[in-house]
Amino acid sequence: MNQEWRLHAACRGTDPAMWDSPTYRSGADTRREVAAARVAMAYCATCPVWADCDDGALRRPPVGVIRAGRAYDGEGQPSKDCERCGEPILTRNRASARFCSVNCKNLTHYHAAQRERIAA
Ligand code: SF4
Ligand SMILES: [Zn+2]
Secondary structure (H helix, E strand, C coil): CCCCHHHHHCCCCCCHHHCCCCCCCCCHEEEEEEEHHHHHHHHHCCCCCHHHHHHHHHHCCCEEEEEECCEEECCCCCCCEECCCCCCCCCCCCCCCCCCCCCHHHHHHHHHHHHHHCCC
């Protein structure tokens, strides 16, 4: 397979540790890892070969790393998007999680309660 696109990857030459999925390893400083993952994903967002990378990631799910703007866990499952803001969910319990942060969760519940109050 032609891998020439890798020469143009935005992540080329960056620290490989930056591309570890924050949800994969245990005992890590979650907040720091999530912040680092967001930096990695910002690289992906401007990457000129994102489509090639995403295609490869879809065909061979990576394990425990970030690829094409998604964090993959130990089973190669990609992160889901937050139901409120659309950002990737990077917390450890993301299989059941619906929001990227406590803030998004609280705002969603607050607005639902407001709607109920208005409808009553
Ligand atoms: S999309 Fe992200 S992981 Fe893929 S080549 Fe570009 S910067 Fe690297
Ligand atoms: Zn969110």
